[in-house]
Amino acid sequence: MPEGLELDSAVALLADGRTAIMLVRKAGLREGERVLVEAAAGGACKVEVARGIGVEVAVDYREPGWAERVSEAVGAVDVVFDGVGGDVGESAFGLLDRGGRMVRFGMASGEWVRISDEATAGRWVELIGLSRLAPEETRAFTEDALAKAAAGRLRPVIGQIFPLDRAADAHAAIESRATVGKTLLVT
Numbered sequence: 001m002p003e004g005l006e007l008d009s010a011v012a013l014l015a016d017g018r019t020a021i022m023l024v025r026k027a028g029l030r031e032g033e034r035v036l037v038e039a040a041a042g043g044a045c046k047v048e049v050a051r052g053i054g055v056e057v058a059v060d061y062r063e064p065g066w067a068e069r070v071s072e073a074v075g076a077v078d079v080v081f082d083g084v085g086g087d088v089g090e091s092a093f094g095l096l097d098r099g100g101r102m103v104r105f106g107m108a109s110g111e112w113v114r115i116s117d118e119a120t121a122g123r124w125v126e127l128i129g130l131s132r133l134a135p136e137e138t139r140a141f142t143e144d145a146l147a148k149a150a151a152g153r154l155r156p157v158i159g160q161i162f163p164l165d166r167a168a169d170a171h172a173a174i175e176s177r178a179t180v181g182k183t184l185l186v187t
Contacts, residue, residue, distance in 0.1 A: 002150035005146060008161070013149055014142060017142070017149065021145050022130060027103050027128065028101070037083075038089070038092055047060055057069075057073040061091075067091040076095060076098075079101050082106070084107070085104070085108065085110075089109070093119070101126045102128065104130075156181065161184045161186055162185055170183050170185060
């Protein structure tokens with residue numbers, strides 16, 4: 001663990017920090033690009049948290065018309081990070097500009113996004129999936145995320161901390177979508 005990094009932050013970044021670094025690299029992000037991160041917020045309180053950490057436009061994808069609100073605010077987007085899949089992923093795909101990129105890495109909706117080859121070819125959109133990593137690659141991405149956190153360039157949102165003996169309460173809060181950011185258990 002890098003010097004100067006709090007243990008709570010390191011633990012909170014182990015999976016999501018590594019994933020964020022992988023997504024950015026896979027997408028080949030360039031300065032000035034418009035990026036849609038579907039699962040950055042999921043409810044009114046979470047939308048406010050996203051705005052508080054510098055997100056320019058935050059909407060709740062569970063509300064009807066969310067894609068139209070994104071389009072009105074920023075126009076088309078260059079990159080979509082699809083961690084939801086299903087109908088949300090399809091709506092996000094519709095927001096991609098010609099030549100855009102969609103990185104699929106999750107299916108919180110219960111299904112992968114369904115995009116035909118014809119739809120991608122017709123708009124020159126690239127669909128990118130994350131492949132399994134070798135252990136040394138996983139370690140390298142994790143070390144990079146932790147180093148960026150120690151340097152102040154990456155930080156998690158830790159919304160709640162539960163003592164270990166309340167692990168069931170922590171799981172119930174997560175399942176009910178009542179949590180914001182990462183939920184940690186302490187021993």
